[in-house]
Amino acid sequence: MNTNLKISNVTKIYPGCVANDNVSLEFNSGKIYALLGENGAGKSTLVKILSGVIIPDEGKIYLNENNLKLNSPLDAKKNDIGMVFQHFNLFETLSVFENLIIDSDEERESLREKIDTIMKKYNFSIDLDIPVLNLSAGQKQKVEIIRCLIRSPKVLIMDEPTSVLTEQETSELFLSLKKFSEEGILIIYITHKLKEVMQLCDEVAVMRRGKLVSVSEIKNENIESLANKMVGQNLKTIKKKKAKTSSDQLIKITNLNFTSEDPFETNLMDINFSVNRGECLGIAGISGNGQSELFQVLSGEIISEKKSIEFNNNYIGDLSPQERREYLMAFSPEDRLEQAAIPQMKIFENVALNNFKSSNFFNNGLINENKIKEHSKKIISDFNVNTDNIELKSQFLSGGNLQKLIIGRELITSPDLLICFNPTWGLDVGAINYIHETLIKINEQNKSIILISTDTDELLKLSDKISVINKGKLSKIMNAEEVTSEKLGILMGGAN
Amino acid sequence: MIIDINFIGLIIASIMASAVPLILASCGELITERSGVLNLGVEGMMIIGAISGFALMTVTGSLIIAVFGAMLAGVLISTIFAFLTQTLITNHVATGLALTIFGIGISAMIGKNFVGIPGKEFPVLFEGLKDTIPLLGPILFGHSIVFYFAFALPFITSYFLKKTKIGLIVRAVGDSPESASNQGINVKLVRYACILYGGAMSGLAGAYLSMIYTPQWIENMTGGRGWIALALVVFSTWNPIKILIGAMIFGGLTIIQFHMQAIGVRIPVQFLTALPYIVTIIVLVVISRDSRKIRLSTPSSLGKSFHKDN
Numbered sequence: 023m024n025t026n027l028k029i030s031n032v033t034k035i036y037p038g039c040v041a042n043d044n045v046s047l048e049f050n051s052g053k054i055y056a057l058l059g060e061n062g063a064g065k066s067t068l069v070k071i072l073s074g075v076i077i078p079d080e081g082k083i084y085l086n087e088n089n090l091k092l093n094s095p096l097d098a099k100k101n102d103i104g105m106v107f108q109h110f111n112l113f114e115t116l117s118v119f120e121n122l123i124i125d126s127d128e129e130r131e132s133l134r135e136k137i138d139t140i141m142k143k144y145n146f147s148i149d150l151d152i153p154v155l156n157l158s159a160g161q162k163q164k165v166e167i168i169r170c171l172i173r174s175p176k177v178l179i180m181d182e183p184t185s186v187l188t189e190q191e192t193s194e195l196f197l198s199l200k201k202f203s204e205e206g207i208l209i210i211y212i213t214h215k216l217k218e219v220m221q222l223c224d225e226v227a228v229m230r231r232g233k234l235v236s237v238s239e240i241k242n243e244n245i246e247s248l249a250n251k252m253v254g255q256n257l258k259t260i261k262k263k264k265a266k267t268s269s270d271q272l273i274k275i276t277n278l279n280f281t282s283e284d285p286f287e288t289n290l291m292d293i294n295f296s297v298n299r300g301e302c303l304g305i306a307g308i309s310g311n312g313q314s315e316l317f318q319v320l321s322g323e324i325i326s327e328k329k330s331i332e333f334n335n336n337y338i339g340d341l342s343p344q345e346r347r348e349y350l351m352a353f354s355p356e357d358r359l360e361q362a363a364i365p366q367m368k369i370f371e372n373v374a375l376n377n378f379k380s381s382n383f384f385n386n387g388l389i390n391e392n393k394i395k396e397h398s399k400k401i402i403s404d405f406n407v408n409t410d411n412i413e414l415k416s417q418f419l420s421g422g423n424l425q426k427l428i429i430g431r432e433l434i435t436s437p438d439l440l441i442c443f444n445p446t447w448g449l450d451v452g453a454i455n456y457i458h459e460t461l462i463k464i465n466e467q468n469k470s471i472i473l474i475s476t477d478t479d480e481l482l483k484l485s486d487k488i489s490v491i492n493k494g495k496l497s498k499i500m501n502a503e504e505v506t507s508e509k510l511g512i513l514m515g516g517a518n
Numbered sequence: 519m520i521i522d523i524n525f526i527g528l529i530i531a532s533i534m535a536s537a538v539p540l541i542l543a544s545c546g547e548l549i550t551e552r553s554g555v556l557n558l559g560v561e562g563m564m565i566i567g568a569i570s571g572f573a574l575m576t577v578t579g580s581l582i583i584a585v586f587g588a589m590l591a592g593v594l595i596s597t598i599f600a601f602l603t604q605t606l607i608t609n610h611v612a613t614g615l616a617l618t619i620f621g622i623g624i625s626a627m628i629g630k631n632f633v634g635i636p637g638k639e640f641p642v643l644f645e646g647l648k649d650t651i652p653l654l655g656p657i658l659f660g661h662s663i664v665f666y667f668a669f670a671l672p673f674i675t676s677y678f679l680k681k682t683k684i685g686l687i688v689r690a691v692g693d694s695p696e697s698a699s700n701q702g703i704n705v706k707l708v709r710y711a712c713i714l715y716g717g718a719m720s721g722l723a724g725a726y727l728s729m730i731y732t733p734q735w736i737e738n739m740t741g742g743r744g745w746i747a748l749a750l751v752v753f754s755t756w757n758p759i760k761i762l763i764g765a766m767i768f769g770g771l772t773i774i775q776f777h778m779q780a781i782g783v784r785i786p787v788q789f790l791t792a793l794p795y796i797v798t799i800i801v802l803v804v805i806s807r808d809s810r811k812i813r814l815s816t817p818s819s820l821g822k823s824f825h826k827d828n
Contacts (some may be wrong), residue, residue: 074702095702099702107700109696111694112697114818115689117687
């Protein structure tokens with residue numbers, strides 16, 4: 023049966039921002055639709071309206087000519103609209119089966135049978151009786167998809183589904199989505215990744231600042247044209263110049279081990295690598311394979327054996343982050359609002375936080391506010407942070423601006439080594455571009471970077487050398503030119 | 519010296535009796551906390567239950583009205599907490615503390631007229647069977663209905679959480695209110711219900727103290743049992759069966775240290791009085807040292823306000 027979904031003149035206004043401005047769109051089953059846009063373009067708001075999480079101020083939704091009243095997620099479910107959210111809506115401490123039965127009216131046995139049938143049909147294999155927190159991100163997503171499929175939906179909405187997946191998992195997902203589409207499920211695919219749109223979709227709708235910019239067929243588009251529509255200006259493509267091979271070693275990690283008492287952390291086993299001046303070492307891997315532990319060991323949040331880390335001919339393994347900073351290391355952690363900055367503190371206060379010892383900022387234990395503010399203004403203008411109010415609380419900065427502020431704060435002391443962990447996670451194309459340019463610039467100034475990232479494209483673009491972390495072990499270090507994303511994917515999956 | 523075997527049975531029964539209010543209040547609070555709400559007002563709700571039960575018993579003369587009235591009083595005072603924390607999104611900790619202070623104050627005020635009035639005798643069940651079995655007879659028979667209910671409650675609670683749909687929903691809400699809300703579960707409704715249930719159980723625990731355990735009204739008669747109940751929930755890692763164990767240890771040591779004081783053992787009284795608190799916590803910490811299980815049974819959203827934005 024044919025499914026037709028129509029969004030008609032939908033508007034949603036938040037204080038200070040029009041999230042959806044009179045958006046009208048039409049979808050038909052048999053095709054896979056992309057909804058493309060930068061962060062904050064309004065695509066998430068639009069799909070949340072479709073799934074009943076957000077109620078629009080104006081506008082109507084029609085499914086097969088029926089006007090839908092979507093006042094809650096339950097209404098969407100009843101009307102056969104299924105949605106897989108970007109941040110999984112799973113209950114981590116409940117078992118997979120409990121997660122699936124919670125919103126189902128079926129009996130245990132019949133539901134189990136149904137789930138088994140679905141898993142067989144689409145080649146999923148997931149243990150239904152283990153808690154969700156033991157699953158990988160890809161498996162969690164499959165649980166979400168099964169949850170939708172149980173209700174045999176007419177419409178399936180996927181919100182940024184690949185942000186946590188590996189290459190392999192992504193191609194598996196694409197295969198499944200194509201299968202669903204052939205079976206008559208209308209698929210709406212939300213993303214800001216252009217490559218995926220080109221690979222998977224038939225039609226693409228581009229949104230920018232809450233407005234629908236264009237609707238077109240994929241065959242009439244290419245990556246550049248879509249990028250320009252999405253950003254609204256011509257993006258320059260950045261390329262890294264090949265670094266001069268330097269043999270001046272800056273940091274050397276020898277036989278580094280970390281054994282955690284927390285069973286949900288990964289142990290690091292016998293880590294060895296070195297980074298030369300002017301070099302960028304990329305560390306790839308599926309999240310949860312020891313990246314966060316490695317970052318903490320390198321930054322000094324976790325202390326290790328003194329001789330396991332040699333930096334600039336000093337053994338610093340047992341030093342705290344503050345002491346390591348004095349040796350000119352700098353850190354940009356993964357979680358911007360939890361680890362890098364304190365959300366309730368003002369911008370300039372956050373700027374002072376990584377520099378307690380500076381005599382500029384503090385005199386005899388008193389805060390020199392003027393100096394800090396001056397310094398903050400310099401960071402804001404040097405690093406293109408889009409605000410002029412340094413009294414603003416950090417939590418109100420967008421992800422991109424906050425990341426620029428953090429990188430700026432770290433770099434303004436001109437460190438020899440910057441260690442960053444997923445620096446562009448969840449950022450839009452414009453901000454990603456800026457961060458990438460900045461990182462390339464650091465290398466050009468003969469300073470080094472350790473880039474821990476789950477984004478293989480980013481790693482291939484920025485790294486001189488690449489290694490893959492899997493279950494707490496590093497693969498051998500490879501030259502970036504010899505590596506393809508397929509090869510990385512295989513290593514990330516744990517093969518040799 | 520020959521110790522009468524039934525005397526040991528009586529001691530065990532008295533230990534169990536002293537554990538009853540802890541089990542009731544803890545199992546109630548456990549459900550509240552499993553839904554993600556931290557209600558530190560247990561002590562306050564208990565004492566309100568204690569005075570309400572005693573006052574209703576004195577005024578109406580009906581034990582049934584008094585017991586259910588005490589539970590209703592617990593529900594009413596916890597409704598204040600629910601309204602503040604769920605509807606007005608106030609901080610759980612501060613609101614809970616305020617509730618305790620409020621409860622202690624208002625119970626003392628109402629209680630002024632009830633000081634010194636003797637309580638009524640509460641009927642016990644299976645009195646006649648007490649002497650039929652040595653040792654077990656006094657343990658199993660001759661207790662109030664509330665006593666039997668309390669010892670069934672941990673098992674009922676465990677079954678409810680693990681096996682029923684509503685129990686699953688409660689755990690889901692405590693794990694992630696955002697996800698639950700996106701799944702179409704009414705988080706506020708679930709949390710309201712869990713808070714009110716916790717209030718009812720605390721009220722019942724209070725009524726047990728003032729009507730059955732020591733049938734009279736004394737100001738501040740809960741004497742910190744509400745706080746112990748809270749501690750039991752946390753140190754049992756939200757496991758109803760471990761609450762039962764913890765409550766028995768606490769009750770047992772309380773009774774034993776009384777006897778030790780009476781016999782005149784040469785240990786400072788202060789230390790003996792502190793003993794139940796220390797030992798209970800140490801034992802629960804030791805038997806709950808599996809960090810994987812802790813992770814799986816700790817409600818991740820505990821104490822965090824949830825506000826649905828539209």
